[in-house]
Amino acid sequence: MENILEYKITTLPGDGIGPEVVNEATKVLDVIANKYDHTFNFQERLMGGCSIDKYGTSITDETLADCKDSDAVLLGAVGGPKWDDPNAKDRPERGLLALRKGLGVFANLRPVKVHPALIDSSPLKPEKLKDVDILVVRELTGGLYFGQPKLREMKNGNERAVDTLEYFDFEIKRIIELAFELAKGRKKKVTSVDKANILESSRMWRQIASNIGTQNPDIQLEHTLVDTAAMRLITSPASMDVVVTENMFGDILTDEASVLAGSMGMLPSASLAESTSRSEKEARIGLYEPIHGSAPDIAGKGIANPIGTILSCALMLRYSLKLEFEAQVIENAVHEVVSSGAKTADLGGTLTTRQMADEIIKRIEEN
16 A cells, blocks of 8 residues: 555444454454554443443443544443343443444444355344345434433332433434435445334334435335335345344344354444435445354353354444455455355354454465
8 A cells, every 4th residue: 555544443342342352453453553554543442231340331432432432433242140240230231222322323234144155043044145235224323222211210119210212303304314325335225113102202214214215216115014024034134135224123123134154243233323425435334243143151261153244344444444345355255265165163163253254264365
């Protein structure tokens, strides 16, 4: 490259298998930096259960400030049985929600592609998986997870719990506009998922989606109820391209979609803030993480699949660091390794976390 580019990346390895997969992913980024004359300055911080243990809070103000001051944030996973007391004043997941809100990462992108070599790893029939290439765009900072009031109380002698599903029009507008923008570089189709037959927030969602669809006649827009969308992900996943939906629906649908790829360990995600200008060429601060959880049952065994985290690094290069070529180098290396038959335990193979990462690094260095 003509100039050495320098970036600050905060890593939050978290709990369970998080530290294991993040460690291998940063090795991959180091190889990319060395090969293409970049400098990635990593700073590691605590977030989640490990932060509760050390600081008494799932995320400290200092950690959040360090994340905000970074070009990108790489997260492993948070949570585990140790911190799973429903009556606890703080839980690892609260730190994750605070991080998303603090960074302003309103858009969660989860690509779901089925690798030909892994079709047999999925419980679906092979013919259902042909040409599956979905990008789920999930609204990340509104809805039930953030709405107020949120409370438990005694009322008329009974315990009552309240969660509020709340959206402002601008929150819906920006996520759907992003979905349409992303669809322009794909198959030019947007599936907007809602529950407009029941929920007032979904009726507003559908109205805004329709208005944006009218402004983009080159993009095919379809509206689908969330229960129908859940069915279609299993019966006809190849019919979907860009899927945009609100926070809780997206959370559930993307975990369902992970079975298409054969394992949650294969899938990355990118959570993006608004760009600094109207130009999509402007970098966005982003939070990058695999979609899997902390998997405490296999933590410390060295058998976790690092591919979801490594592919999350590719998304980081693409969206936050604007290094498209280097992002493709990682994705191509992963494709070659999986095509060769290399598999970790979740896919029925024998490779360890480190061995899988080493295979990917070998392909990067050879190409």
